[in-house]
Amino acid sequence: MKSLVTILLTIGFLLTIQACGDDETTDRRADVQQEEGLTEFELEHGIGPITERIEIDEEIDQDLLTKGRDIYEMKCEMCHNMEGRMVGPELGNVLDRRSPEFVMNFILNPGRMAQDHPEGQKMLREYMTVMPFQNVKEDEARAIVEYLRYYAEHN
């Protein structure tokens, strides 16, 4: 039964991509990905604009931290606690479970992560709600990661 659902979902997804892809290149790439599954990077670090490992200094960047905290308090806290589950999972220790790139891709591309990524699909089943896109830019997602790093180090 489960595999039937997966097949139907896959067919549905293929149809969607073919109908709505931005251009032919995207269509072809998506097809290839579907046939071959997600890339190793995507499986580990998520689907989205972050396609390679980012460099992160050992030391916390104070400016990034402040910026990240501001955005977190404005756009994330409605549904996430640092400790304990709420609408979404707790985030105080998220970097123990996920790579920074995975967290960034989830923030930047939550719809596709929930639909196409095995981890995203698993979380959708668990939390029963798709995380909304909160109009966070790439540099802002990076800043949120800095705040999450800081929080994990100090709590």
Added chain:
Amino acid sequence: MTQIKSKKLRGILLGAGFVAIAAFVFTGCPGQQRMLDTGDAAQKVYVAPGEHDEYYGFFSGGYSGQLSVWGLPSARFLKVIPVFSQDPETGYGYSEETKPLFNTSYGFIPWDDSHHPHISQTDGDADGRWIFINANNTPRIARIDLVTFETKEILELPNTGGNHASSFVTSNTEYVIGGTRFSIPYEQDLDVPIDSYSDEFRGALSFIKVDENSGKMDLEFQIVVPPYNYDLGRAGKGPSADWVFFTTYNTEEAHTMLEVNASRNDKDFIAAVNWRKAAELVANGHGKTAPGEYYHNYYEGNQGYAISEQKNGVTILDTREIDEDFIYYLPTPKSPHGVDVDPTGEYIVGGGKLATVIPVHSFSRMLQAIEDGAVVERIDGIPVLDYDATIAGEVENPGLGPLHTEFDGRGYAYTSVYISSEIVKWSLETFEVVDRIDAYYSIGHLMITGGDTKNPDARYMVGLTKTAKDRYLPTGPKQNHPAQLYDISGDRMELLLDFPTIGEPHYAQAIRADLIKDNVAQIYEMEDNDHPHALRRIADNRVERDGNVVRVFMGSTRSHFRPDNIEGIRVGDTVYFHLTNLEQEWDVVHGIAIKGAQNSEILVAPGQTKTMKWEPNRTGIYPFYCTAFCSALHQEMQGYVRVSAADSDVPLTWRTGTN
């Protein structure tokens, strides 16, 4: 027996009356209407699901006070933009942010009659930045921003009765104009006998300066003119761009039974105003300040409460006191209604609703007449030019009751004709009628896509009609007003579509969609939310008491409010729910409604803050909920407020998520 006879007689008379009325009004019926000669009308208006129309159509709501937005040619209804009337669907005029927009020198006015939408222009072409619309009853002009499709500003016009000749813009949106259809005494509250009309009453032509960056309006000056009815206006184009033209009727100066008393003169006037010269006169100190109380309501910043500024005093130019000529009267038959300027700026067409011809004035001949001094008389200092010196032609056989004209930029004009319920197409070269087509029924304005500009994009024409009668499934004694879409790309006008609209679609404008749609906002960015009561940090959600005023700083996201349990409210409190929608996805809207609120719901767009006022008058538990179907867990998006007695000592508390 007698009774039967009289019934029969009545039946015969009624029957005859009906036939006469039908012959008069129903100039066509669906079986005989002229549809497309070749091809398929349905195909021409078909826009596939998910595809977009080529044009935005903005139709005034007339007595609904609003502005409706349509996709053309499909006639898809897109939305109603509330302007002059409260709108419980969105909370416009009910939320604390929007209430100040309704303030006038007569108090809070929850309704008006909106007539003429006009899109802002750059170099004589519509630019899609703003759309202006007039309020006829309590004279005002509104500016709607076409990024958010929201009313951003409403300016009241003093010294004006019936602001009908409005809200037309000049070629570069230097000015938007207003005019008095019903002349009144100039200073407000001037308590005079009505029969002092000719001595005490005056007309006012308003020139509202528009800031080129922000669009903000400023009533720069009014021209005081004889007490006629200034009915419609249009700005010139190209060579005539420095001029605006107003029609007048009631040059008889009647103040009672105008139906008869204002229809006596063979000719009334089109007033030609050189606005650039008038503005220079004002700048050079020829104006004087007259009393005139009015309100100017607008937003400052990105969000927040509309500001109501009370003003007093207006700069006026009185033609009786100024030696220089800046306004001229062009005699025009007979009680002219519309005045329309062709795309070249040369022809000024009057719609003489009681005339047997359509008079066409020439702008260049008018300038020549002024230079030649072809003045037949002066009225209150205003030169009246010789009719023969300014007229370029008269269109014969236009039908009964020509009203309004628009142009296709290919040498043809299209005039709506009310009484004979038709549209006539005529040549600007020969002034001869070349085609005519029925309108269903009793047409007022018509509109050509991209019209009233230097470069009309004349593929379609919309006729805005006043009665539907048998055109659709019947819906009672009062039915919605229709509009008809015509194809005007060929030699003959062809009817494509007939659809009911909202309120009274008095006038409309249509603009190529690509001039607007790429600029339309999808969200209010939370970072730019400058509302004084916005929830900018989620952890700051709270309830504050100051005497009897309680403010709830509330956030919403799919699918909960924060806070959603509030206790310690007392009977007699005034509670403000400041709801910030913390979503940043396009079209994810949340709303709020609470049991017993003597108010409408409030809808809040993504990233926006809106405020609902609530004055609970009974103790109890009050559920509130999200009125927008926002997610699969929408039904769970609810909360409770506990209201205690006025002297209760239940402490003020709030919480979320701790059962």
